Amino acid sequence: MTSPSYSIVKDNDGRSIWSFFRSELRPKGKWLTPFNIVSIPIMLLGLGIIIIRFANGIGSVTNLTQETPWGLWIGFDVVTGVAFAGGAYVLTFMVYILKMNKYHSIVRITVLNGCLAYVFYAGALLLDLGRPWNVINPIIGNSFGTSSVLFLVAWHFMLYMMAELIEFSPAIAEWLGARRAHKILSGITIAAVIFGITLSTLHQSGLGALYLMAKDKIHPLWYSEFIPILFLVSSIFAGLSMVIFEGTISRKVFSHQISKKNHHAEKGILHGLSKICAGAMFAYFFLQLLVFIHGKHWDLLNTPMGYWYLFEMIGFVLLPMMLFYYSYRTNNITLIRVAAILTMLGIILNRLNVSVIGFNWDTPVHYIPSWMEIVVTLAVIFTEIWVFRWVINRMPVLRESPSWARNEN
Amino acid sequence: MNINRRIFFKTAGVIGVSLAVGSTLGAASPESGEIEFRGILYDSSRCVGCQECEKACAAAHELPEPQDEVKAGVLRKTSETQRCVVNNYNTSKGEVFIRKQCMHCNEPACAAACLTQAMYKTKEGPVIWREEKCMGCRYCMVSCPFDVPKFEYHSANPKIQKCDMCYERILKGDKPTCVNACPGEALVSGTRRELIAEARKRIAETPKAYTDQIYGESTAGGTGYLYLSPVPFNELGFNPKIQNSSYPELSKGFLYSVPSVFVLLPTLLLGIHEATKNNQSKNEEND
Numbered sequence: 001m002t003s004p005s006y007s008i009v010k011d012n013d014g015r016s017i018w019s020f021f022r023s024e025l026r027p028k029g030k031w032l033t034p035f036n037i038v039s040i041p042i043m044l045l046g047l048g049i050i051i052i053r054f055a056n057g058i059g060s061v062t063n064l065t066q067e068t069p070w071g072l073w074i075g076f077d078v079v080t081g082v083a084f085a086g087g088a089y090v091l092t093f094m095v096y097i098l099k100m101n102k103y104h105s106i107v108r109i110t111v112l113n114g115c116l117a118y119v120f121y122a123g124a125l126l127l128d129l130g131r132p133w134n135v136i137n138p139i140i141g142n143s144f145g146t147s148s149v150l151f152l153v154a155w156h157f158m159l160y161m162m163a164e165l166i167e168f169s170p171a172i173a174e175w176l177g178a179r180r181a182h183k184i185l186s187g188i189t190i191a192a193v194i195f196g197i198t199l200s201t202l203h204q205s206g207l208g209a210l211y212l213m214a215k216d217k218i219h220p221l222w223y224s225e226f227i228p229i230l231f232l233v234s235s236i237f238a239g240l241s242m243v244i245f246e247g248t249i250s251r252k253v254f255s256h257q258i259s260k261k262n263h264h265a266e267k268g269i270l271h272g273l274s275k276i277c278a279g280a281m282f283a284y285f286f287l288q289l290l291v292f293i294h295g296k297h298w299d300l301l302n303t304p305m306g307y308w309y310l311f312e313m314i315g316f317v318l319l320p321m322m323l324f325y326y327s328y329r330t331n332n333i334t335l336i337r338v339a340a341i342l343t344m345l346g347i348i349l350n351r352l353n354v355s356v357i358g359f360n361w362d363t364p365v366h367y368i369p370s371w372m373e374i375v376v377t378l379a380v381i382f383t384e385i386w387v388f389r390w391v392i393n394r395m396p397v398l399r400e401s402p403s404w405a406r407n408e409n
Numbered sequence: 410m411n412i413n414r415r416i417f418f419k420t421a422g423v424i425g426v427s428l429a430v431g432s433t434l435g436a437a438s439p440e441s442g443e444i445e446f447r448g449i450l451y452d453s454s455r456c457v458g459c460q461e462c463e464k465a466c467a468a469a470h471e472l473p474e475p476q477d478e479v480k481a482g483v484l485r486k487t488s489e490t491q492r493c494v495v496n497n498y499n500t501s502k503g504e505v506f507i508r509k510q511c512m513h514c515n516e517p518a519c520a521a522a523c524l525t526q527a528m529y530k531t532k533e534g535p536v537i538w539r540e541e542k543c544m545g546c547r548y549c550m551v552s553c554p555f556d557v558p559k560f561e562y563h564s565a566n567p568k569i570q571k572c573d574m575c576y577e578r579i580l581k582g583d584k585p586t587c588v589n590a591c592p593g594e595a596l597v598s599g600t601r602r603e604l605i606a607e608a609r610k611r612i613a614e615t616p617k618a619y620t621d622q623i624y625g626e627s628t629a630g631g632t633g634y635l636y637l638s639p640v641p642f643n644e645l646g647f648n649p650k651i652q653n654s655s656y657p658e659l660s661k662g663f664l665y666s667v668p669s670v671f672v673l674l675p676t677l678l679l680g681i682h683e684a685t686k687n688n689q690s691k692n693e694e695n696d
């Protein structure tokens with residue numbers, strides 16, 4: 001790196017790596033798109049709020065209380081965001097382990113999406129830490145809280161980010177034209193996939209296990225010893241719904257990058273995913289039903305929280321499940337998308353019901369997020385989309401890989 | 410599902426215990442026979458609500474002196490500036506004072522939750538918070554069944570505030586400062602065993618004066634702070650939902666299963682991967 005003439009970028013005919021990076025950092029395409037006009041002010045505002053938060057403490061920008069120590073930043077950004085990022089482990093399982101090659105064309109974008117989700121949502125966790133300078137304590141080993149579920153989750157986040165980076169790294173190597181690195185990185189993909197699936201299984205359920213000790217605080221309709229299993233199963237269709245949703249948008253925004261062949265394959269992919277979603281949701285609904293019967297909370301159904309529970313279970317589990325099944329049978333692509341969006345709303349509802357709405361639901365003053373918490377959340381999401389777009393416009397994510405990379409294996 | 414679960418936990422247990430993660434779970438293990446936990450016995454029938462303990466506590470921990478007075482029927486709460494409070498409840502036997510602070514559980518949920526061991530059950534008994542370790546995640550607050558840890562939301566260098574049973578003084582062999590300050594001997598300190606014996610004696614000697622329960626003897630798996638009261642404890646604002654077994658136990662099943670998942674799942678995945686390798690071309694034709 002010391003000599004500016006040194007070039008690892010073979011495809012760029014002798015251009016130095018620095019000018020390569022400089023040109024790649026510049027935005028491509030129009031500046032004043034509607035998305036940019038909305039997102040830039042919110043990101044700047046979010047940045048301002050974050051500065052206030054670090055200067056004056058968390059209480060200066062959030063509505064958190066002693067009774068509700070975890071609010072939107074944990075309940076939505078982390079707990080819900082990670083469920084949505086579950087698509088990566090499910091798809092890598094389908095493609096690399098079960099060899100369902102039909103889905104190969106969407107693996108990269110899903111892994112990228114998952115990887116960025118972890119980076120940004122785990123990043124949001126740092127905003128919520130009161131003493132973030134001590135965040136290395138559970139990592140460097142001077143104080144391992146091994147009896148803590150959060151310790152497990154934190155470690156898994158970190159390791160999983162690395163696994164996903166490795167899974168995605170061949171795309172980076174193709175972008176840089178680094179052939180040797182590409183070969184090595186492609187070779188360890190399967191190891192990263194297996195490691196990644198294992199980690200995901202444990203921390204998707206671990207996020208639910210975080211709440212096991214809060215037994216008396218979570219509304220009984222949402223608390224059970226089975227939260228970990230429910231969180232794990234729901235992460236399957238949460239992640240896949242996100243894949244469907246994100247695919248719908250990418251298809252429009254980046255349509256010129258997608259090859260004819262893959263455009264055609266899309267219908268088949270959505271069709272297949274709707275079947276898997278319907279199946280996973282059926283299992284989930286059945287589990288919820290068993291948990292409910294096991295918990296013997298019939299009396300609670302006829303309370304406001306009971307109606308809310310039924311609203312979630314019927315409107316956002318049962319209904320999208322039937323929609324998925326119906327659209328699978330009738331091959332109705334639009335309906336699949338509607339089902340995916342309903343499912344995602346249901347996941348948001350469920351995770352917030354456990355972590356925020358149903359948490360200390362009976363305290364006199366209940367927590368409602370401040371507008372600043374919402375702005376920061378939006379800013380985090382927008383920043384992620386910016387990076388996502390930047391990567392897609394440069395690396396072969398939706399686009400076909402360069403020919404040398406395809407011939408390699 | 411029940412059967413699945415049983416098998417799940419059984420396999421999990423067998424493998425889990427033998428692995429490192431399983432054995433370090435002992436961080437929140439029950440009171441061992443060798444070193445006895447120290448505790449405090451609070452006898453509400455002797456408490457006169459003078460707030461001397463509150464004032465002494467504030468002075469000892471550099472917190473502002475409490476300004477609000479104890480009034481019957483007015484609920485005061487512990488906060489980031491008040492580690493202990495005395496309240497006055499209207500009960501079936503008239504006005505009764507009751508003090509609230511950290512219970513110093515035998516198996517504290519807060520310490521099991523803490524991923525940095527900032528919340529820590531010392532071998533002497535007090536549950537302490539260690540500033541240099543804490544990263545401010547507030548998971549201890551989420552987990553503590555008594556809602557004890559309080560967070561300084563309005564500080565750029567926030568601390569968790571909660572009673573530490575004056576751990577420094579205990580190390581030196583002194584009594585906690587509240588115990589010293591109490592003029593009516595409503596508070597006594599000692600080993601947990603001594604305190605339970607003493608509490609039993611008081612109930613036995615004047616059964617009329619007490620409800621027949623030592624709160625904390627088995628609550629939440631046993632606590633270092635023990636209560637005697639003339640009226641049943643549900644009249645005194647104690648959360649009736651709190652269970653008698655330990656809270657860390659609730660997430661142990663999950664934690665024990667982790668090592669086995671870590672061993673079994675990759676093996677399984679690798680197996681499927683190998684098995685499907687040859688089917689690859691066939692699959693391509695299929696759907």
Ligand code: SF4
Pocket residue numbers: 511512513514517518519520536552553554555556557558571
């Ligand atoms: S009462 Fe709460 S803070 Fe105190 S030791 Fe028990 S779990 Fe920890």
Ligand code: SF4
Pocket residue numbers: 522523524525526527528538542543544545546547548549550569
């Ligand atoms: S806030 Fe501090 S003491 Fe509480 S669990 Fe987190 S790191 Fe531990």
